[in-house]
Every structure is written in C-alpha cells, then in structure tokens.
Amino acid sequence: MRERGEALKPWFLLGPNLVLIGLLMLGPLLLLARISFDAYEAGSGIIDTWQISNYTKFLFDPFYREVLWGTLLLGAEVTALCLVLGFPLAYALSRSRGLKRSLLYFCILMPLLTSTVVRTFGWMILLGNNGFINRTLMALHAINRPLRLMYNTTGVIIALVEVLLPFMVLALDTALLNINPSLYEAARNLGARGTRIFLRITLPLSLPGIISGCVLVFTGALSAFVTPTLIAGARVKVMSTIIYQQAMALLDWPFGAAVAFIMLAVILILMVASLTLTERRRTA
Amino acid sequence: MKGAFRLVNGVILLYLLAPIVVVIATAFGTSAYPIFPPQGFTLKWFVHFWSTPELRDSLRISAMLSLTSTTLATIIGTGSALALARHGIRGKSAISTMLLSPILFPAIVLALALLVAFQRIGLAQTFTGLVAAHTLVITPFVVRLAMASAAEFDPSLEEAAQNLGASWQRTFFRITLPLILPGILAGAVFAFIMSFDELVVTLLLAGPALQTLPIRIFNYVQYSSDPTISAISTCLIVAWLAIGIPVYTRFLSVRHS
Numbered sequence: 001m002r003e004r005g006e007a008l009k010p011w012f013l014l015g016p017n018l019v020l021i022g023l024l025m026l027g028p029l030l031l032l033a034r035i036s037f038d039a040y041e042a043g044s045g046i047i048d049t050w051q052i053s054n055y056t057k058f059l060f061d062p063f064y065r066e067v068l069w070g071t072l073l074l075g076a077e078v079t080a081l082c083l084v085l086g087f088p089l090a091y092a093l094s095r096s097r098g099l100k101r102s103l104l105y106f107c108i109l110m111p112l113l114t115s116t117v118v119r120t121f122g123w124m125i126l127l128g129n130n131g132f133i134n135r136t137l138m139a140l141h142a143i144n145r146p147l148r149l150m151y152n153t154t155g156v157i158i159a160l161v162e163v164l165l166p167f168m169v170l171a172l173d174t175a176l177l178n179i180n181p182s183l184y185e186a187a188r189n190l191g192a193r194g195t196r197i198f199l200r201i202t203l204p205l206s207l208p209g210i211i212s213g214c215v216l217v218f219t220g221a222l223s224a225f226v227t228p229t230l231i232a233g234a235r236v237k238v239m240s241t242i243i244y245q246q247a248m249a250l251l252d253w254p255f256g257a258a259v260a261f262i263m264l265a266v267i268l269i270l271m272v273a274s275l276t277l278t279e280r281r282r283t284a
Numbered sequence: 285m286k287g288a289f290r291l292v293n294g295v296i297l298l299y300l301l302a303p304i305v306v307v308i309a310t311a312f313g314t315s316a317y318p319i320f321p322p323q324g325f326t327l328k329w330f331v332h333f334w335s336t337p338e339l340r341d342s343l344r345i346s347a348m349l350s351l352t353s354t355t356l357a358t359i360i361g362t363g364s365a366l367a368l369a370r371h372g373i374r375g376k377s378a379i380s381t382m383l384l385s386p387i388l389f390p391a392i393v394l395a396l397a398l399l400v401a402f403q404r405i406g407l408a409q410t411f412t413g414l415v416a417a418h419t420l421v422i423t424p425f426v427v428r429l430a431m432a433s434a435a436e437f438d439p440s441l442e443e444a445a446q447n448l449g450a451s452w453q454r455t456f457f458r459i460t461l462p463l464i465l466p467g468i469l470a471g472a473v474f475a476f477i478m479s480f481d482e483l484v485v486t487l488l489l490a491g492p493a494l495q496t497l498p499i500r501i502f503n504y505v506q507y508s509s510d511p512t513i514s515a516i517s518t519c520l521i522v523a524w525l526a527i528g529i530p531v532y533t534r535f536l537s538v539r540h541s
Contacts, residue, residue: 013367016360017383017423024420025386028397035400085296092293106529107297113528114304115481117498118517121505122303125310125318132306132320165300223390225484230505240392247396247488257400260393267390 036257046254054258064242071222071238072266074153074160078221079214081161082168086213089165090172091202112166120230123159124150127231155231163227164220168213175209176202208278215274219267239263304521311514318511329515339500339516346497349411350479353418357479358472360419361426365467366460368427369434380431384424391484394421399488409491417489418479425478426471429531433467470531477524 036054039047058064093104111119126132127149134146149155179202187197225240239259246256306320311329313322333339367373368380386394398417399408407413441463445455483498490499497520501513 010367010371010373013363017364028401031401032397088292089296113524114521117501119303122307125306225392243392260396
C-alpha cells in the first residue's frame with residue numbers, strides 16, 4: 001500500500017500545475033486553432049464553419065504578405081545587429097573576472113529587470129524630432145533637418161535591438177565560458193595571432209551560443225508587440241500588431257487566430273532548423 | 285587594439301543603458317514634458333504620481349493582482365519542482381518542458397487564446413480571469429528556481445528523518461521546506477516582478493475597469509508625454525533592482541549551469 005502511495009505522490013504534486021497548463025494553455029490553444037478555420041462577418045460575428053480562407057488571406061493578399069515579409073525582415077535585421085553588438089560585449093564579459101565581471105553583469109541584467117514599456121518610453125524621449133539625438137546632431141551641425149527616427153522601421157530597430165540585446169549577450173557568454181582556455185594557449189604557443197585565433201577557435205566553438213542567441217532574439221523580435229506599437233504607431237504593421245488589432249478593434253478573431261498560428265509555425269520551423277543545425281555539428 | 289575594443293564596448297554599454305538613464309533623469313526635470321538632458325531639479329512628478337487617484341488605483345490593482353497570482357504560482361510551482369526534482373517519474377523531461385513552455389510562448393498568441401476562451405466562460409474582463417492568466421505565465425519561473433534548489437539537496441536527509449519516526453508532514457515542514465526555501469523565495473520574487481510588469485496578456489484581458497499600472501503607462505505614452513511616467517518608471521526600476529538583482533543572478537546561474 002505504501003509503495004503505491006509513493007508512486008502516486010509526484011502526480012499529486014504535479015496535478016495542480018498540469019491542470020493549470022491543460023485548462024489555461026492547451027485548451028485555449030485548441031479552441032484558437034478551431035476558431036482559425038471559422039468565418040467572420042461584420043454584424044453577425046463568428047460563423048461556425050470549416051474553411052482555410054483566413055490562412056490564405058494572410059499568406060496571399062498583397063497587403064498581408066507585405067506584413068509577413070516585413071516582420072521576418074525586421075526579425076532578421078534585429079537578430080543580425082544583436083549578434084554584431086552582442087559579441088564584443090559577451091567576449092569582454094567572458095574574459096573578465098571578479099569585480100569587473102560583476103559590474104558588467106549588472107549593466108546587462110539591469111535592462112532585463114526593467115520592463116519593455118519603460119525602456120521603449122526612454123527611446124521615445126531619445127528618438128523624437130525634438131529628442132536628444134536629433135538636437136545633439138543639429139547642434140553639431142551634422143544635420144540640417146531632424147532625422148526621422150520615430151514612426152518608422154528605423155526607430156523600431158534601434159529600440160528593439162536594445163530591448164533584446166541582453167538575451168544575446170547572455171547566450172554568447174555561456175558559450176564563450178565553455179571554451180577551454182588551454183585551447184587559446186595552445187594556439188598561441190603554435191604561433192597563431194589574434195585574428196586567426198578568433199576565426200579558428202573562438203567563432204566556431206561559440207556557434208552553439210550564436211545559434212541559441214539568434215533563435216531567442218529572432219523569436220522575441222517576431223512576437224514583439226510593445227516596442228513596434230509605441231515607436232511606430234500605426235505606421236509600421238507587424239504580425240503581432242495585426243493580431244492585436246483583430247482581437248481588440250475589428251473583432252475578427254478567426255483571422256487573428258490564423259495569423260497567430262502562422263507566427264507559431266514560423267517560430268517552430270526556426271527552432272527545429274536550429275536544433276538540427278546544432279545536432280549535425282555535434283555528430284560531425 | 286585593446287583600447288579600440290574597450291571603446292567599442294563602452295559605446296555598446298552606453299546604448300544598452302541609454303533608455304534607463306534617460307527615463308530616470310527626466311523624472312527629476314522641471315519642464316512639462318520629458319526632455320533629456322533635464323533642466324532644473326524637482327520631485328513634483330513623484331508627488332503627482334502619488335496624488336493622482338487613477339494612478340494610485342492602478343498601483344493598487346497591480347499590487348493585488350501580482351500578490352494573488354504570485355501566491356498561487358508559488359504553491360503550484362513548488363509542488364511541481366518537488367515532483368520533478370525528487371521523484372523518478374516517466375516522461376520527466378517532456379513534462380518539465382511542458383510546464384516551462386508558457387515562458388517561451390509569444391505573449392500575444394497566448395493572450396488571444398485566453399481572450400477567446402475566457403469570453404466563452406465569462407472570465408474576460410474579470411479580476412479572476414487576470415489572476416488565472418498571470419498565474420499561468422509566472423508559474424514556470426517558480427518551477428525553474430525551486431527545481432534547482434530541490435535538486436541540490438541530499439535525499440538521505442529526508443530518509444533519516446523518516447527513519448527516526450517523523451511523519452511526512454513533519455519531515456516536509458522541518459527538513460524539505462527549509463532546505464528549498466531559498467529557491468522558492470527567489471522564484472516568488474521573480475514571479476512577482478514578471479506579473480507586475482506583464483502587459484500584453486493583461487492588455488487583451490483586462491477591460492476598462494482593471495487598468496493595471498503597465499496598461500496605464502502604455503496608454504498614456506501613446507497619446508501624451510508627461511514626466512509623471514518617468515517618475516513611475518523610476519520607482520519601478522529602483523524597486524526591482526533592490527529586490528531583483530540577487531534573485532536574478534541566481535536565476536541565471538541556474539539557467540546556465
């Protein structure tokens with residue numbers, strides 16, 4: 001009897017959490033999947049049917065296809081910039097010790113502990129026509145007219161890279177710390193110089209970190225809602241703002257649901273691809 | 285070469301911290317809209333935050349929502365952590381992936397799914413609905429941090445207590461709980477911050493009567509610019525730094541080990 005009780009105990013402990021996930025995540029997602037095949041008509045609301053026009057509308061209508069490509073392009077640009085800016089910082093972080101490492105770590109953690117709304121608000125103060133960046137450049141006579149940094153993709157990229165950079169730095173730091181330092185020593189003893197060591201040792205061995213950092217940042221950029229909404233307003237449409245608009249203003253939930261599942265599909269494809277890439281490297 | 289590298293990193297750090305510095309600085313400026321660098325020095329925006337009834341109302345709603353969902357998440361998450369770390373169960377890694385999955389899920393997708401479901405059962409635009417949604421989103425943080433603590437300690441301590449005749453309740457409250465308490469507390473603090481700052485899911489589910497502080501800030505900065513928002517943000521930054529940094533360091537060392 002006691003044996004049986006012992007075997008059941010973990011399931012009692014897990015029960016509430018499994019119910020939580022089942023009822024509040026899996027259930028609603030299944031419902032959302034079903035609704036994505038429904039139809040919507042202004043006036044009569046959601047019509048119970050089976051059709052795929054919500055998906056085809058998003059994938060083939062020129063306006064929405066533009067949104068899809070725009071979102072993917074934004075994700076790619078943000079990811080590339082995060083990698084370029086994150087690598088030097090992560091390298092410095094992984095090579096520093098003691099107080100210096102703690103201080104650097106603090107500077108990278110502090111943004112993560114500050115909400116995205118607050119950080120984006122900071123960017124709104126900096127990027128406006130009369131913001132700090134434009135006033136400084138004007139005062140230096142570098143420009144005659146203010147640069148347009150708000151209400152366009154440029155501003156969204158500037159802010160979104162900053163919002164997601166800590167994730168990239170932390171992923172790269174982990175990978176760089178895992179490189180055995182004696183490899184550097186061996187390379188140096190064999191006469192290799194800085195650039196060669198970087199290209200032949202640092203870069204290839206930090207690839208798992210580069211991949212996981214890129215997946216993390218790309219996913220974050222693809223699903224970002226707060227930063228595009230606040231920086232670009234209605235001027236730049238991305239997938240998440242379309243979903244929000246359908247959910248809250250137009251009430252076309254079937255179409256919003258289809259866009260949500262297309263977003264999930266993109267993320268899933270990306271994750272599978274990155275996993276295969278990492279696996280292949282490990283076995284090669 | 286080394287100097288150039290340092291300069292590059294200095295510029296990147298400046299970029300990373302710029303918005304935070306700007307928000308804090310503009311909270312103390314005297315001009316009627318946030319301008320950087322700030323002119324003069326005043327605390328009136330902090331006073332304004334505290335003396336505006338709707339902002340105080342939002343603060344109260346946010347605090348109640350976060351405290352309620354953190355309490356629930358801590359109880360639920362601790363159970364899962366104990367089960368996963370201390371018991372050999374089949375499909376353990378699949379279960380833990382599933383329990384942690386709300387962290388990885390795009391918030392906007394989760395928000396729409398919850399909105400559709402809650403609308404059908406009458407939970408949309410209710411406090412109960414918000415608590416349920418927040419509990420879902422923040423429980424993974426408790427699971428992750430408590431699991432790390434639970435995995436660290438020696439199971440023979442529990443066995444010893446039971447061999448000496450302690451009941452399971454006594455064993456749990458005198459041995460197990462004190463040993464994993466640091467992990468649970470770290471998880472709870474982190475969950476609280478995540479709940480307090482949560483915007484996207486709350487935005488879709490809240491409705492006009494339940495404007496949390498992040499929703500208030502979000503709506504406000506879209507249509508107007510006011511240093512009061514800088515003051516609120518500064519309060520949040522300082523509060524989270526004070527309670528969050530020790531916890532966060534722990535969270536990361538767990539995630540990266």
